[in-house]
Amino acid sequence: MSIINYAAKVINFKLVYYGPGMAGKTANLQFVYRCLPDDNRGNMISLATGDDRTLFFDFLPVSATSVRGFTTKFQLYTVPGQSRYNMTRKLVLRGVDGVVFVADSQWDRLKENVDSLRNLNDNLREYRLDLTTVPYVVQYNKRDLPDVAPIDYLEYTLNRGAVASRGSFLYLAEFPDGPPPGIRPGTGRSLVMRHDLAIHEADAARIDAVLERFLGDSSSAAVLLIDRSGEPLALAGAARTLDTVSIAALAAGAFSSTAALARLLGESEFSVLFHEGAKESLHVSTIDDDAILLAIFDERTTVGMVRLFAREASQGLGAILLEARRRPRRTGVLAAPLTPEEARSAIRQRPA
């Protein structure tokens, strides 16, 4: 589900790197991070175990070229590959717009690839998606190792019945001159998809008014409206610069994992998440099935006050978002598919 903000002129996409453990998903994000100029990349966050295995996800926000006056932003995520972390993989797939399946080319990893691809399909189905509708590319990684299966064979096994938008490519290090042809995002497709959320100028103004009022009433320092897929939708307060993109990704991750915890205990959801710091505290609460509200506050107020006014603000925000989701998509300048020139204007690499 891409999120289109007509007020800020930004389109947000979520891309997930999927695949078996040790195939090179984390290495991919590190590679992308290294290749991009500072202006095009945010902070990379890795939630990993002590021995560098991905525990929850890696996250890298990338801002790319502008398309028809809109800045395109991509949130790149990886999942943990080990089979026991399926709950986590499912959470990370929420709101996905495109998948890069990172396959391990070694013969003795073939079964893990197939299992992971099946698992991807199973998990997508829970969001009523599948690999025929979600843009999807396969990356055959680890081609430099001995005992690798031929590409044709891997294609046959992992990329059968490919639809036109799919591609496959070898590992990124083989392409010093830029992204391989397999990752032309959205070519031939409309930029606006069925599941998108479009926030128009009028919605944005109403959202801002609710957030400002919440700040005044609750004496919080900052407040963030966050989509549960991890994307920030709006912000108020915070005189100092916050890394709102990282905060949104981490808060949505934490909130969705506590929701999963709640279900394990037979609760439908824990509606509030509260973290108390020495100077500042965080309060995260439910707005609706798709959005959460995060408040940052200090000793000028109390958690009780914040909770009270968060409930009120959530009702107002829920109503605005419901209207935005129900409204037919105003496709306008974004309706037509990308032209080949627009698709080619990819991100430039970091100067050597």
Ligand SMILES: Nc1nc2c(ncn2[C@@H]2O[C@H](COP(=O)(O)OP(=O)(O)O)[C@@H](O)[C@H]2O)c(=O)[nH]1
């Ligand atoms: N030889 C080789 N090693 C790779 C390649 N890609 C990743 N690796 C290494 O494989 C290991 C696992 O990679 P990682 O990105 O952590 O795998 P993940 O579990 O999919 O996130 C690391 O030691 C990487 O440096 C590759 O193309 N060739």
Ligand SMILES: [Mg+2]
């Ligand atoms: Mg990893």
